[in-house]
Amino acid sequence: MNRWPFLILLLLIVPLFVTGCWDSKELNSLSIISATSIDRERDHWVVTFQVIIPQAIATQTGGGGAGSQSPTTIFSTNGRTIREAMQNASLETSRMLFFAHNSILILSEKVAREEGVGQILDFFLRPFESRETMSILLTKGKASDLLEVLIPLEKISGNAVKRVIDQSQRNLSQVQNIKLIDFAARVADPNASAMVPELQVSGNLKGQSSLDALKSPRNEAVIKLGELGVFRRDKLVGWLNGEESRGVAWLSNRVKNLIIVYPCSAKGGERDSLSSFRVLKSSTKLSSEIQGGKVTMKVQINARGVLDETGCKMDLSNPRVIAEQQRIIAKEINGEVVSTWNRLRTIETDAPGFLDVIHREHPDAWKKLAQSKHPLDEITIRPQIRVNIEHTDMINKPYSTLLEQNKRP
Amino acid sequence: MEKIDKYQLISMTILFMIGSTPLYELGIGVKQDAWIVMVAGLLAGLLLLALYLYIQRNHAGMDFFQILNTHLGKLVGTVLSVCYVVYFAYESMRNTREFGDIINISFLPNTPLSLLMLVMVLLSGYAISKGVEVFFRVAEFMFPFTIFGYAALFCLIIGSNIIHLDRLLPVMEHGLVPILEQAIPEVISFPFGQIVVFLMFWSHLNEKRKMVRVSVYSYLFVGVLLLLFNVLNLAILDPSITSITTFPLLRSVRLIQIANFLERLDPVIILLIYIGIFVKMTAFYLGAVLGLAHLVRISRFKLTVFVGAAIYGMSFLAPNFIYHVWIGFAQNLKYHFPVFQICIPALLAAIIFCKSWNDKKKKRAKQPS
Numbered sequence: 001m002n003r004w005p006f007l008i009l010l011l012l013i014v015p016l017f018v019t020g021c022w023d024s025k026e027l028n029s030l031s032i033i034s035a036t037s038i039d040r041e042r043d044h045w046v047v048t049f050q051v052i053i054p055q056a057i058a059t060q061t062g063g064g065g066a067g068s069q070s071p072t073t074i075f076s077t078n079g080r081t082i083r084e085a086m087q088n089a090s091l092e093t094s095r096m097l098f099f100a101h102n103s104i105l106i107l108s109e110k111v112a113r114e115e116g117v118g119q120i121l122d123f124f125l126r127p128f129e130s131r132e133t134m135s136i137l138l139t140k141g142k143a144s145d146l147l148e149v150l151i152p153l154e155k156i157s158g159n160a161v162k163r164v165i166d167q168s169q170r171n172l173s174q175v176q177n178i179k180l181i182d183f184a185a186r187v188a189d190p191n192a193s194a195m196v197p198e199l200q201v202s203g204n205l206k207g208q209s210s211l212d213a214l215k216s217p218r219n220e221a222v223i224k225l226g227e228l229g230v231f232r233r234d235k236l237v238g239w240l241n242g243e244e245s246r247g248v249a250w251l252s253n254r255v256k257n258l259i260i261v262y263p264c265s266a267k268g269g270e271r272d273s274l275s276s277f278r279v280l281k282s283s284t285k286l287s288s289e290i291q292g293g294k295v296t297m298k299v300q301i302n303a304r305g306v307l308d309e310t311g312c313k314m315d316l317s318n319p320r321v322i323a324e325q326q327r328i329i330a331k332e333i334n335g336e337v338v339s340t341w342n343r344l345r346t347i348e349t350d351a352p353g354f355l356d357v358i359h360r361e362h363p364d365a366w367k368k369l370a371q372s373k374h375p376l377d378e379i380t381i382r383p384q385i386r387v388n389i390e391h392t393d394m395i396n397k398p399y400s401t402l403l404e405q406n407k408r409p
Numbered sequence: 410m411e412k413i414d415k416y417q418l419i420s421m422t423i424l425f426m427i428g429s430t431p432l433y434e435l436g437i438g439v440k441q442d443a444w445i446v447m448v449a450g451l452l453a454g455l456l457l458l459a460l461y462l463y464i465q466r467n468h469a470g471m472d473f474f475q476i477l478n479t480h481l482g483k484l485v486g487t488v489l490s491v492c493y494v495v496y497f498a499y500e501s502m503r504n505t506r507e508f509g510d511i512i513n514i515s516f517l518p519n520t521p522l523s524l525l526m527l528v529m530v531l532l533s534g535y536a537i538s539k540g541v542e543v544f545f546r547v548a549e550f551m552f553p554f555t556i557f558g559y560a561a562l563f564c565l566i567i568g569s570n571i572i573h574l575d576r577l578l579p580v581m582e583h584g585l586v587p588i589l590e591q592a593i594p595e596v597i598s599f600p601f602g603q604i605v606v607f608l609m610f611w612s613h614l615n616e617k618r619k620m621v622r623v624s625v626y627s628y629l630f631v632g633v634l635l636l637l638f639n640v641l642n643l644a645i646l647d648p649s650i651t652s653i654t655t656f657p658l659l660r661s662v663r664l665i666q667i668a669n670f671l672e673r674l675d676p677v678i679i680l681l682i683y684i685g686i687f688v689k690m691t692a693f694y695l696g697a698v699l700g701l702a703h704l705v706r707i708s709r710f711k712l713t714v715f716v717g718a719a720i721y722g723m724s725f726l727a728p729n730f731i732y733h734v735w736i737g738f739a740q741n742l743k744y745h746f747p748v749f750q751i752c753i754p755a756l757l758a759a760i761i762f763c764k765s766w767n768d769k770k771k772k773r774a775k776q777p778s
Contacts, residue, residue, distance in 0.1 A: 004710065005538075008531065008534070008535055008538070009535075011531055012528075012531050012532060012535060021520075022517065022519040022520040022521070023516070023517040023518065023519050023520055100673075125650075125653075125654075128514060128515050128516075128518075131663065131673075132660065132663055132664055133663075133664060133666060133672070179664075181646065181650065181660075181664060184650055185646070185647035185649055185650050188647070188649035188650065189647070189649060359578075359579060360575065360578035360579045361579075363579050363582055
């Protein structure tokens with residue numbers, strides 16, 4: 001009887017050494033994927049991976065990866081399902097594909113428009129190693145092309161793209177990083193549309209995909225963020241240009257940092273002179289009102305910022321002048337918001353999630369709207385914009401006033 | 410008689426109730442109102458707890474099987490005792506299989522399920538073979554780590570700014586009826602009604618007077634904790650994604666990203682869940698062993714081995730995890746568990762109440778004469 005506890009203890013200890021054997025993964029048997037793209041060719045999915053080559057990035061000196069070896073390698077495979085395509089990849093790699101560090105997923109316009117993203121989302125939400133925090137991007141051409149472009153300053157272009165998005169989101173609110181999980185939630189939401197930034201190559205793609213490209217200071221091609229793709233349910237239905245993506249940012253309370261360029265006077269007189277207003281803080285409040293079956297969406301925008309640059313001649317220390325400037329900026333924002341809304345209505349996508357707001361505030365009115373064929377046509381918006389110029393930075397009068405004084409005798 | 414103190418009871422109650430519950434989104438059938446289902450379940454569960462405590466209070470020093478035998482007679486008592494032993498073992502097996510599959514899905518897809526479950530059952534069996542006191546001390550020891558773990562996760566979630574409370578609106582879009590339909594009996598049966606197994610342990614408490622207060626406070630504490638994580642899942646993942654996700658909390662935790670280095674914390678949540686599962690499966694296992702000890706006179710150790718083997722064997726009954734979850738959530742919670750958690754205890758309490766009322770009447774009748 002005394003031996004029993006000992007035996008049990010032994011039984012408990014032995015499995016500790018055994019667990020993990022079935023699932024051991026050695027680092028040098030993995031090929032780590034940094035970016036993935038999905039295209040569609042006839043009835044096949046074409047999945048392209050960008051795989052990091054560890055030897056090429058493991059150098060002490062940073063900067064551009066101008067070594068003798070490309071920092072990443074790319075291969076494409078196809079299959080009837082995405083998983084089959086991935087599985088076919090193992091026919092041509094020496095290492096097991098490791099997905100957990102994939103940071104971006106690029107979809108081609110064709111896939112998003114024709115196939116819809118339903119199956120893609122299903123696939124990427126399912127396996128444990130796939131991360132919900134990867135960024136989603138769209139491209140108008142072949143998605144795999146984007147993975148070929150080498151980016152200066154960065155070694156792994158998948159990570160570089162992620163940084164470009166993060167950086168531009170911080171400094172320019174029209175671009176919004178969208179994580180897989182948020183994208184999936186937006187697509188599933190019947191009352192809102194998902195928006196995904198477009199990634200494009202501008203320039204000569206061939207030139208920038210060879211390693212020699214990084215040796216010259218001027219790039220043959222650059223990867224840059226472009227328009228904004230809007231979805232209706234799981235299908236891409238249209239693109240919003242720069243101005244419209246700013247309008248959407250205003251409407252959906254995403255403006256953090258933005259430059260507004262505006263003319264000196266509301267009449268647009270001095271045509272050549274423009275000023276820049278830099279938004280530092282902004283909030284947008286959406287609230288719906290129902291009056292006699294009509295739905296009005298109140299859009300209260302409150303933007304605060306500084307005057308960053310001006311070519312106009314005016315006395316900026318005079319509060320009345322500043323008030324006038326604020327009015328012009330508000331008009332400018334108003335224009336963006338209204339034109340964006342008109343565009344959204346024509347492509348019938350509810351990118352800012354107005355229906356969601358109505359659903360939350362007036363469930364009954366929402367029920368009526370949800371049955372209507374063109375619910376967005378029944379909503380009118382009423383923007384109320386308040387702009388506050390907090391200061392004019394380090395100079396309080398435009399430099400151009402000095403030039404005026406010099407003219408005088 | 411083995412003794413436990415109130416801190417051990419607090420730890421045990423809280424860890425037991427946490428179990429694997431945070432991992433699931435209970436009441437997701439009503440989408441954004443799932444948390445209201447949770448509140449309803451919590452309150453209804455409190456009534457059940459009061460019922461159990463009422464039964465225990467009238468029989469200090471007796472455990473559930475003894476009470477059953479005293480009030481329902483030898484035959485019915487024995488039959489019900491056997492049923493309860495099976496029920497406890499079944500609940501224990503549910504947790505065993507569940508965690509085995511969680512590990513299979515999340516971390517070790519190629520490791521055989523049989524081995525994962527064997528390790529768990531052996532560990533629980535070892536704790537039980539050491540007795541009630543040791544098991545409660547283990548719970549007391551693990552309690553601070555678990556609470557700290559959940560608190561840390563909560564802070565990290567707040568810190569990574571992924572909570573969208575507007576996803577909880579509109580509240581009660583379709584009224585109260587669907588909410589109550591979800592709450593009763595499903596959310597009562599899991600997790601709140603499971604506390605029925607404490608009828609096996611309360612008799613060991615050394616300070617009997619504190620039993621009610623300690624139990625109710627622990628229950629409320631853990632109820633709020635579960636409610637909190639329920640709300641967090643909805644607010645982080647959106648009701649739509651939550652409703653299709655196998656383990657919503659695991660997914661929510663995977664979204665934590667702080668300062669570009671603190672991310673991918675899924676091992677933490679799996680560890681926390683394992684503590685809960687371990688406590689819950691061991692408590693049910695222990696309940697079955699203690700119950701069986703009343704029925705057959707063999708040593709505790711042999712009973713432990715026997716029940717452990719039975720639990721391990723039963724855990725292979727479901728052919729796959731899908732079936733296991735279906736039978737648990739769609740069948741057991743609705744039709745089977747309420748019998749053990751609500752019907753029989755209610756019946757027992759009614760009998761006790763009638764008896765004591767009768768006694769009082771007799772006393773009163775006697776007094777004037």
